Amino acid sequence: MLDIQLLRKDLAGVAQRLASRGVTLDTARIEALEAERKEIQVRTQELQARRNQLSKQIGMAKGKGEDAGELMAQVGGLGDDLKTAETRLAGIQEDLSGLLMTIPNLPHETVPVGRDEKDNEEIRRVGTPRAFPYQPLDHVDIGENLDLLDFPTAVKITTSRFVLMRGQLARMHRALAQFMLDVHSREHGYEEVYVPYLVNADSMRGTGQLPKFEEDLFKLSNGMYLIPTAEVPVTNIVRDEIIPADNLPIKLVAHTPCFRSEAGSYGKDTRGMIRQHQFDKVEMVQFVKPEDSYAALEELTGHAEDILQRLDLPYRVVALCSGDLGFSAAKTYDLEVWLPGQDTYREISSCSNFEAFQARRMQARYRTDNEGKPGKPELIHTLNGSGLAVGRALVAVLENYQNPDGSVTVPDVLRPYMGGLDRIAKE
RNA sequence: GGAGAGGUGGCAGAGUGGUCGAAUGCGCCGGACUCGAAAUCCGGUUCAGUGCUUGCACUGACGCGGGUUCGAAUCCCGCCCUUUCCGCCA
Numbered sequence: 001m002l003d004i005q006l007l008r009k010d011l012a013g014v015a016q017r018l019a020s021r022g023v024t025l026d027t028a029r030i031e032a033l034e035a036e037r038k039e040i041q042v043r044t045q046e047l048q049a050r051r052n053q054l055s056k057q058i059g060m061a062k063g064k065g066e067d068a069g070e071l072m073a074q075v076g077g078l079g080d081d082l083k084t085a086e087t088r089l090a091g092i093q094e095d096l097s098g099l100l101m102t103i104p105n106l107p108h109e110t111v112p113v114g115r116d117e118k119d120n121e122e123i124r125r126v127g128t129p130r131a132f133p134y135q136p137l138d139h140v141d142i143g144e145n146l147d148l149l150d151f152p153t154a155v156k157i158t159t160s161r162f163v164l165m166r167g168q169l170a171r172m173h174r175a176l177a178q179f180m181l182d183v184h185s186r187e188h189g190y191e192e193v194y195v196p197y198l199v200n201a202d203s204m205r206g207t208g209q210l211p212k213f214e215e216d217l218f219k220l221s222n223g224m225y226l227i228p229t230a231e232v233p234v235t236n237i238v239r240d241e242i243i244p245a246d247n248l249p250i251k252l253v254a255h256t257p258c259f260r261s262e263a264g265s266y267g268k269d270t271r272g273m274i275r276q277h278q279f280d281k282v283e284m285v286q287f288v289k290p291e292d293s294y295a296a297l298e299e300l301t302g303h304a305e306d307i308l309q310r311l312d313l314p315y316r317v318v319a320l321c322s323g324d325l326g327f328s329a330a331k332t333y334d335l336e337v338w339l340p341g342q343d344t345y346r347e348i349s350s351c352s353n354f355e356a357f358q359a360r361r362m363q364a365r366y367r368t369d370n371e372g373k374p375g376k377p378e379l380i381h382t383l384n385g386s387g388l389a390v391g392r393a394l395v396a397v398l399e400n401y402q403n404p405d406g407s408v409t410v411p412d413v414l415r416p417y418m419g420g421l422d423r424i425a426k427e
Numbered sequence: 428g429g430a431g432a433g434g435u436g437g438c439a440g441a442g443u444g445g446u447c448g449a450a451u452g453c454g455c456c457g458g459a460c461u462c463g464a465a466a467u468c469c470g471g472u473u474c475a476g477u478g479c480u481u482g483c484a485c486u487g488a489c490g491c492g493g494g495u496u497c498g499a500a501u502c503c504c505g506c507c508c509u510u511u512c513c514g515c516c517a
Contacts, residue, residue: 041478
């Protein structure tokens with residue numbers, strides 16, 4: 001959510017910055033609503049003040065045993081006007097906040113301006129894709145040849161876009177998550193948290209999934225939602241909280257399944273594990289002071305990169321352009337891992353600074369003490385990034401570590417998590 | 428799932444229709460006292476929002492949402508949550 005004050009002060013400027021995202025702001029409607037709001041709010045508050053004043057006098061009169069009939073008649077005359085004004089004000093404020101909730105974040109000044117993913121800016125490449133003397137297989141062929149990856153059975157159990165993994169492959173999937181969680185919690189300074197996988201609508205609004213993106217979510221009959229990312233439960237930990245400044249930064253990491261309906265992506269990545277309704281992810285979340293958030297974004301992105309480097313997977317870092325930015329993000333780096341089976345880089349992590357956008361929706365604030373005097377609560381900045389998507393990391397390992405005989409070498413860093421196993425081969 | 432109790436400031440806890448954003452205690456901050464500290468005493472200590480003459484005024488908030496009333500923390504209805512007992516259960 002943007003600062004309503006900013007919209008009042010510089011509506012044209014906001015509209016201009018949103019235009020770089022390809023979003024057209026209905027400035028005329030906002031101006032009209034604002035003008036109406038101001039008029040009605042002043043009127044409402046005046047009427048309320050008058051009523052409060054008279055009611056207080058009635059109380060005093062009755063306390064002294066005097067007749068309050070005259071006063072009561074006076075205040076009674078306000079009743080209808082007041083009710084009308086209050087109702088209108090509530091309506092306008094609902095319209096205004098409803099509109100505000102659907103406006104995306106402003107891109108940071110360092111975000112490259114562009115239309116779509118073609119305009120994203122490659123920042124760096126790390127690692128060299130391995131040269132294969134033969135046509136490398138993709139993860140589906142590798143996994144199915146090993147009898148460890150089973151899509152048809154998952155379809156039988158549930159439907160398409162789900163997967164069944166078996167044996168050492170399921171184990172490697174678990175090993176990847178454990179490895180990532182260990183590195184972030186032991187070496188990068190994150191506190192590990194275990195969180196609910198079902199959340200209420202307030203939490204979804206807090207991080208920005210609602211009200212605009214309900215169709216991407218799985219909703220339960222009792223009104224709760226399956227989380228599409230750990231970002232939602234983890235970030236909402238600080239909803240409606242005022243954090244002492246000394247406690248910042250707060251860095252949390254969680255491993256959760258993620259559920260996405262993938263509505264509107266029919267025909268996209270239908271083969272394999274790239275785009276599933278259910279996948280696991282290790283997610284890093286940071287709560288920081290505003291002045292620290294861009295340094296934190298670099299740091300957090302580095303933490304995700306560290307996992308790729310330890311797995312010795314080639315990747316590149318891409319700065320998303322304004323048109324490709326997610327709804328709540330002010331700036332995002334995507335990490336794209338090299339997939340030899342597809343002969344391309346594919347997204348495996350997305351690291352974003354949301355500045356105060358989520359914090360404002362959540363009323364997540366911090367307070368600084370200036371020489372003993374408590375300062376005013378100010379909005380924190382929130383960040384998060386995948387560290388990494390576990391399913392896609394497994395895909396990357398399968399494709400990058402495949403051998404001509406159909407086996408897959410286990411990356412060094414995962415061996416301790418797999419009982420020392422050095423390769424996965426057909427039984 | 429059944430029956431009961433309850434949700435008030437950072438915490439504890441009063442308040443059951445009227446100068447109540449809310450007693451009192453604890454905590455916290457400042458000051459006095461002290462060589463210093465403790466004790467004691469004095470003062471302060473929620474958040475959101477609006478207007479403009481930017482320092483003041485006003486509005487809203489006692490779990491959430493409605494209602495009654497001139498006036499609601501207090502009465503009524505619905506929901507959520509906590510808790511006790513019983514039942515069930517990994």
